[in-house]
Amino acid sequence: MKNIFVLAEHRQQKLRDTTWDAIAAGRDLAGKLGADLTALLLGSNIDPLAEQVAKECSKVLAVDDPKLEQFNSDAFIKVLVALLKDRGPYVLLMGSSNSIIDLASGLSASLDAAYAPDCLGFEVQDGKLMALRQMYSYKVNALVSFQNADSVVATLRSGAFSFTPAGRAAGAIEKVPSPIASESLRKRFLKFVEAEKGDVDIASADIIVSLGRGIGDEPDMEMFQALADAMGGVLACSRPIVDKGLLPKYHQVGTSGVEVKPKVYMALGISGAFQHLGGIKGNPLLIAVNKDAKAPIFRVAQYGIVGNLLDVVPALQEKIKELKG
């Protein structure tokens, strides 16, 4: 692998943090493999963004086309294939975002490359690249190698690679004419849609009682509400609770839901998938109650109870009432 490429991600004309995740991972891997690092920037009116990227990467390949303003997978795959098809073997690194999820695996197949999604790290053993990722409800780590392909496309777990700004002299920006300038797209962006706002704003709550899949299929929601009330907090949840229609979407904490920054976060029956934890900011006191002692949530919580919610929750509510007098 002589070349490492990283894709810069942007939305509404601003670079996203995934860009720096990719550059951090790219620097690390370029060092391990003795390869060159090149950033790819595809967008519309990209000069200001290209300059920002060039401060952190010595070479930037840029394609400017109004069709690339949004991360439209149809447009991005076509352009990236045109850019990369004669530059192999390479590793292409991209952050993990919902825009990139939309294009990454299709891109890997179109490039005839191997694909490693949501990587936590990379190892090189005897010149052989291996990716560390997670499987089985994110409970198991796996070290994955590649075969039957010269190149590799990988996406990166958010927060797994720490970026330190280098801020060196400006890198070289090479502009490449858009290969899709005269093509029509089979997928067209219409508009952004904002989430509906509810009567409870969990984003500003200090105390959150949050419910996950472990509360079961027919939970006693009043029992949980009573605990939240006793604590003076609000009810929030992870995705399965919204999917089951038990709470509206604006109660959902996570990367695709609401970001919260409470002082206390009580996770009840929440396994602790990273998509959920990604929505909890500001390092709150995190308490987990779960019947599965191996639930990943216990690795990030400060206090935990391994037990049945039907026993623990009413007892806790009772004790809090007593303490409040």
Place this chain on the structure above:
Amino acid sequence: MDIIVCIKWVPDTSEADVVVDKEGRDIKKDDLDYDINDWDRFAIEEAVQIKEKVGGKVTLVSVAPEDAEEMLREGLARGADEAYQLWDDSFEGSDGYAIASILAAFIKARPFNVVLTGTQADDDCAGQLGGMLAAMLGVPGATLVHKISIQDGKAEIIRELEGGLSENLEMDLPAVISVATGLNEPRFVSIRAVRKVAGMEIPVVDREGVGVEESKVGSRGSRTRIEKVFLPPEGEGAEIIQGSAEEAATRLAEILKEKGGIA
């Protein structure tokens, strides 16, 4: 409207105790319960709802060994019209790419307007099938879709971005659409519906029947190889409060009071 739904048979590890097997390349699966991948249940329901609106046929397909027949039959009870189980000993050890190659070969040989999948599977947590299938079939794809309306040879979709933001897109058909959980409410399967499909044939299609080359399937045709699996290091982790529920609750209430967890 011809709708093909790709579904996966996965071990349920969400609350199970996970143990690495002897070879160290996978987990022990003998004691785990298998079921349809959670995301795929929503894909079946969406397919049946589209059929109910615009008419057409829903075909289920899964690359899965014998035991998975019950999953396909449940899908028929949910309103699908036919189901195919793709299996051949040579499929054993296929990674996501090889599975996509098998499904693409099967789908190419028949008419389709929409291919539906779940965005991600709970076993490999990869989220790769939909995009790969779209590329292999030469049609547009979209993932994390939580609303679909089909009209005039096009699909208008809404897909999830971050922080509650979504994007509204239009796609030409045929297309591969990978759904997010929660885009619909999968229907209750009545005993009557189960009885109705009990006698339906679910053909098992082998490698030659699918029409995929042997070099494309199994570990031979895969592009990734799992070298090692291991449980993540425990780290410091939580202080586990011991005792009965009553005792633990008492201690936790004190901690909450002390640390500002009671307003």
